[in-house]
Amino acid sequence: xxxVGLTGGIASGKSTVSSMLRELGCPIIDADVVARKVVxxxxxxxxxxxxxxxxxxxxxxxxxxxQKLGQIIFAHxxxxxxxxxxxxPEIHKAMLKEIIFCFLRGYRYVxxxxxxxxxxxxxxxxxxxxxxxxxxxxxxxxxxxxxxxLTQEQAEQRVAAQMPLNExxxxxxxxxxxxxxxxxxxxxxxxxxxxxxxxxxxxxxxxIVVAATAGLGGILxxxxxxxxx
Numbered sequence: 425x426x427x428v429g430l431t432g433g434i435a436s437g438k439s440t441v442s443s444m445l446r447e448l449g450c451p452i453i454d455a456d457v458v459a460r461k462v463v464x465x466x467x468x469x470x471x472x473x474x475x476x477x478x479x480x481x482x483x484x485x486x487x488x489x490x491q492k493l494g495q496i497i498f499a500h501x502x503x504x505x506x507x508x509x510x511x512x513p514e515i516h517k518a519m520l521k522e523i524i525f526c527f528l529r530g531y532r533y534v535x536x537x538x539x540x541x542x543x544x545x546x547x548x549x550x551x552x553x554x555x556x557x558x559x560x561x562x563x564x565x566x567x568x569x570x571x572x573x574l575t576q577e578q579a580e581q582r583v584a585a586q587m588p589l590n591e592x593x594x595x596x597x598x599x600x601x602x603x604x605x606x607x608x609x610x611x612x613x614x615x616x617x618x619x620x621x622x623x624x625x626x627x628x629x630x631x632i633v634v635a636a637t638a639g640l641g642g643i644l645x646x647x648x649x650x651x652x653x
Contacts, residue, residue, distance in 0.1 A: 425527045427534060427550055428620060431541035432557035433589045434582055435568035437602035437609065441557045442537045444613040451531050453522045455515055455538040462514040463488050469514045476506060498585050512544060533620055542595050543587050552623075555616065556596035558589050559603040 430445075432438030446452050463469045465486050473481065473488060481493045497504035519536065526534040538547060541554065548554065559567070561583075568579040593599055598616055602609050 425531050426552040429541045429551040429554040430535050430537045435564050436557050436559045438557040448617045451526045451534045453536050458515050458518045472510045542592050554596045555598040556592045557600045557602050558593050563603050
């Protein structure tokens, strides 16, 4: 099994592409879903967020108010960095557990759906392929305003808080152009899936794991013989 990183920008259509890949049978590990789990009440990340940001970022039921917290971090870069330093290590540990589960189930590849893939760069060294979902800036802004009922100023602030899509596009191995119709995007996703399915990258990983396992087994057998002799 090999790893594929999927990213994009806010309102670029990454979730749409992720859903299309899931419909094709690809295992998807969604960093946003994992991120919600690691900040549930009584988790280490939850406690640190309440300590640093105060109880005003909580809903009445004790859950994190993601909208209120988002308003804070989008307006203050240092607080955004603080939140990332709290949540990212926990997210990565949880994702690793899911990756191991997918490996044991025998998948050829697994998609890591990570919005800040290139911003943090912590995962890129483990990826065989990276995919960016791109749309032109005007389309991105319009979609964001409509989706989240934002003013243009609010939408521009959220877009500016992320790495520009053009920069991400230059860092990726594959680009899904999502400025046009859904059908066009779907055709590109199908081509990408076919290419990844036909890739032999997973064989190298399997050989390394088998070799490592066999080597460990040999060492343990040798140690057992020494103890029994």
